[in-house]
Amino acid sequence: MGYDISFHPVNMRLVEERVVPFLAARGGDDDLDDLIADAVRQAKVRFRANAWGLGTMKAYGREGFDSGLFIWGRPFFVTAEDPATVAETVVRYCDSHLDEVDDLARGQIALLDPTLAKYVEPDMNGTLPDDHLLAKGFRWKLDLLREAASAIRAGRTTIRNGDGDEISAASALTGNAHFVLIEFLAALLPGWIERGRVWPTELAEQAATEGNPPLSDNSALFGSLPTEFPSLDWPSNWTIPSNYAIGGYAAPSNIHPLRTWLSRNLDDLTAVGDQWDDRPYVSKALRKLDEALALAELTGSAFVEAAEIYIPGMGTIN
Template sequence: MGYDISFHPIDQRLVEERLTPFLAGRGSAGDLDDLVADAVRQAQVRFRANAWGLGARKVCAGTDFDSFLYLWGRPFFVTAETPEDVAETVLRYTRAEVGEVDALARTQLALLDRTLPDRVEPDLSGALPTAEHLATGFRWKLDLLREAATAVRAGREHIRNADGATIQAADALTGNAQFVLVEFLAALLPGWIERGRVWPTELAESAETDGYAPLGGNDALLGVLPAEFPTLTWESNWTIPTNYAIGGYAAPGEVRPLRDWLARNAEPLAAVGDQWNDRAAVRLVLRKIDEALALAELTGAGFAEAAEIYLPMRGTVN
C-alpha cells in the first residue's frame, strides 16, 4: 500500500495539559467542547479556502499553477513564497471566520497574478457536512479512547467500538493514542500533505548527511498517559513503521535545529529522489517540510511526521 504522508506542527502544551488528561479520564466529558467547536470552525474555513484553490486551478489550467503545492500540499489556499510568509498566512486562516476567507484567498490569488482576483470564483461543487456531523467526526475517537481508559481503571477488559464490536480496552488505548491525538491536533493546527516514502526520517536514513536529523521517538505525544497507566506497555516510534502511524518527533526546542539540518543537507536529501528519478519532487517535499516547521516555530509547537492523517483520494485534506 502507498503512503499518504503529512508533516505536522504539534501543540505539545495542548497534548500535556488538555488532550491526554482528557483521554486519561480526568475532568468531565465536555472539557474539549471549545476545541471541538474550533475544529468545526476551521473545517468550514478550510472548505471555503479550498474552493478558491479549486477555482484557481480551473482558471490557471495550462499554466505552471502547482496543484501539489497549493491544493494538495499546503493547508487552506496559500501561494506565498517564503516559509515564514506561508506560516503566517496559514495561521491567519486558522484564526479566521468563514466570512473572512474570501479576502484572504483573493490576496493569495493576487500574489500569483494580480488579475486573478477578478477572474476566479470559488468552486463550490462539493458539500460540507453539518456542524453537528463535523463535531461528531472530530471527537468520537477521543471519546472512545477516554472510555477505554475508564474501563482499564475499572478493571474491565473490553469496550464496544463505534460499530458495536467488542474490543480490548487496553489495546485500543495504547495502540491508537498517538494517531488519534495527531489527527485531532491537525484539525486545530494543520499539516502539509505529500505522497510516498518521503518522510524526514526515511530520507535521512537513505541519504549521506552530516549527522542524524534532530528527530527522535514520539513518546512525548503520550503526555500524561504513561504516568496515569504505568502497567500498560506504551510504544514509541522514531520513524513511520506502517500505514496509519505517527513517526519521528521533534520537541519545540528542536524545530530550529531541524530546519537548519534540512537546509544544510538539502542536496544529499534531494539526491535520494533518484529512487523515483525525480530530485525536483523531493525538493518540493523538503520545501513542504520546512514550511510546516516554520509554522511550528512561529507557534512554539513541536513537529511530527505521519501517515494517513489525510486521505486526499477520499476527500480528507488539510
Template structure:
C-alpha cells in the same frame, strides 16, 4: 503500499494540558467541547479555502500562473500564496482566525498575489460537500471519547469499552496502547493543520536513505506520556522514531530542537533523494513550527488527495 505523508507543527502544550488528561479520564466528558467546536470551524475554513485553490485549476490560463498545484492545493494548508515561513505562518494564523466570509476575502487576496486580474475570473470549486456541523463534531469527538472511555473502564477494572451509537465492544487496553498517538495528532492537526505530501517523503526516511542522522528527531512518546505514566501495567509498544507503516506518527522534533533539525536537513538537501518540492514542504512546515514555537512531526494518512481529505 502507498503513503499519504504529512508534516506537522504540533502544539505539545495543548496535547499535554488538554488532550492527554482528557484521554486519561480526568475532568468531565464535555471538557473538550470548546476545542471540538473550534476544530469544526477550522475544518470549514480549510474546505472553503481549498475550494478556491481548486478553482484556480479551472482557470484557462492556470499553467501560465505562478501556481503549483502540488504546493498550493496538495501541499500547504488552506490556500496560501507567498514565500517564507514568516509570511506563511501569518497567513496560517489569519485563516485559523477567519470567520464567516473572511475565508473568501483571504482567498481573493491570494488570487491577487498570483495575478491582480484573477479576482472575478476564478470561482471556488463547488463540487465537494461537507457534512453538517453536528456530523463533523461527532466524527472529531468519537475517537477521543472512545479512548477516554477505555481509560475509565480500565480504572474501574473492566476490560472492554463500548462505542457510542452502535454499542460495539472493544478491548480497552488495546485501544489505549495502539490508537493514542495517531488519534492525538489527528485532533491536534484539526486545530493546526499541516502540509500534505505523497510517497516515501518523510524526513527520517530521507535521512536514513542518505546515510545521515535524523538530527533532533525522537520517538513520539510525548503524544502518550501521561497515559504511559498512569497505566504502566499496560503492554505499551516501543514507539519507533520513524514511520514504518500506514496510519501512524513517525519521528517528532521537540520545539527546542526544531531550529537545529531544520538547519541539518537544509544543509544536506543535495544528498536527500527527494523531489525538491517535497523538501520545500518539509522546510516550510518546520519553519512555521519554529515561528509558532511548536514541535514538529511526520505522519501518514492524516490527509488523502485521492479521497478529497485535504488540509
C-alpha cells in the same frame, strides 16, 4: 499500499494540558467542547479556502499552477513564496472566521497574478456536513479512547466500539492514542500533505547527511498516559513504520536545529530522488517540510511526521 504522508506542527501545550487528560478519563466529558467547536469553525474555513484554490486552478489553468503545492500540499490556500510568509498566512486562516476567508483567498490569488482575481469563482462542488455531524466526526475517537481509559480504571478489560463489537480496552488506548491525538490536533493546527516515502527520517536513512536530524521517538506525545497507566505497554516509533502511523518527533526546542540540519543537508537529501528517478519530487517534499517547520517555529510547536492523517483520494485534506 502507498503512503499519504503529512508533516505536522504539534501544540504540545494542548497535548499535555487538554487532550491527554481527556484521553486519560480525567475531568468532565465536555472538557474539549471548546476545541471541538474550534475544529468545526476551521473545517468550514478550510472548505471555503480549498474551494478558492480549486477555482483558481480552473481560471489559471493547470500549466504553471502548482496544484501539488497550492491545493494538495499546503493547508488552506496559500501561494506565498517564502516559508515565513506561508506560515504567517496559515495562522491567519486558522484564526479567521468564515466571512473573512474570501478576502484572504483573493490576496493569495493576487500574489499569483494581480489581474486574475476578477475571473475566479470558488469551486463549491461538494458539501460539508452540518455542525453537529462535523463535531461528532471530530470527537468520536476521542470519546472511544476516553471510554477505554475509564474502563481500565474500573478494572474492565473490554469496551464496545462504534460497531458494537467488543474490543480490548488496553489495546484500543495504547494502539490508537498517537494517531487519534495527531488527527485531532491537525484540525486545530494543520499539516502539509505529501505522498510516498519522503518523510524526513526515511530520507535521512537513505542520504549521506552531515550528522543525524534532531528527531527522536514520539513517546513525548503520550504525555502523562504511561505514568497514569504504568501496567500497559506504550509503544513509540522514531520513524513511520506502516500506514496509519505516527513517526519521528522533534520537540519545540529542536525545530530551529532541525531546520538548520535540513538546510545544511538539502543537496544530499534531494539526491535521494536519484534513486527513484524523481529528484524534483523530493525537492518539493523538502520545501513542504521546511514550511511545516516554519509554522512550528512560529507557533512554538513540536513536529511529527505521519501517514494517512490526510487521504486526498478519500476527500480528507488540509
